[in-house]
Amino acid sequence: MKRTEILGHVDHTQLAQTAVWEDIRCLCEEAIAYGTASVCIPPSYVRQAREYVGDRMAVCTVIGFPNGYSTTRVKVFETEQAIADGADEIDMVINLGWVKDGCYDLVEEEIRSVKTACKGKLLKVIIETCLLTREEKIRMCQVVTNAGAEYIKTSTGFSTAGATFEDVRLFAEYVGKGVKIKAAGGISSLEDAEHFLKLGADRLGSSRVIRLVKEES
DSSP states (O other): OOHHHHHTTEEEEOOOTTOOHHHHHHHHHHHHHHTOSEEEEOGGGHHHHHHHHTTSSOEEEEESTTTOOSOHHHHHHHHHHHHHHTOSEEEEEOOHHHHHHTOHHHHHHHHHHHHHHTTTSEEEEEOOGGGSOHHHHHHHHHHHHHHTOSEEEOOOSSSSOOOOHHHHHHHHHHSOTTOEEEEESOOOSHHHHHHHHHHTOSEEEESSHHHHHHHHO
């Protein structure tokens, strides 16, 4: 797989708590230069990034991040503001406590509410696979499909582990027709990035892939 093809699936990511505008600006410049799918940045920088990149790059941001336990009303408000500020894509974290309680109806309802607030923009649902059982992951494939989100996403990158090949295989088997897969967290080599794509991922959330491409050059 050509490096340009891999890069076209990457959400070039900077979500460090200490990220400053210069970090975000550099991220945007790299994303444009290398042709990534989007930049994924904190909500507080969305408006500034949108003004900076114009129509040269899709802007993605995160909602309920990284723990997912803010209320649905808060997540909806965050989403509405992000869309108003110019976000093209939303990556939301589910309420993991609801999953553990078996309240899948509440999880689905919340995803639907956030999807409505997206106003037609892409929604990726982060289920934090490292904290779920196999059965919970399978059930979340069904919930995300039923709720109408465009993507199911493995991880925030802020918990105990990131994306695994096993989880992407599982998603590919159980997610519904039309729902795409995003692998994120801990993608440490171009070989791994390529393998995730071959297993069925459509997006890769990574802060490293461009650096790895630079090192190869």
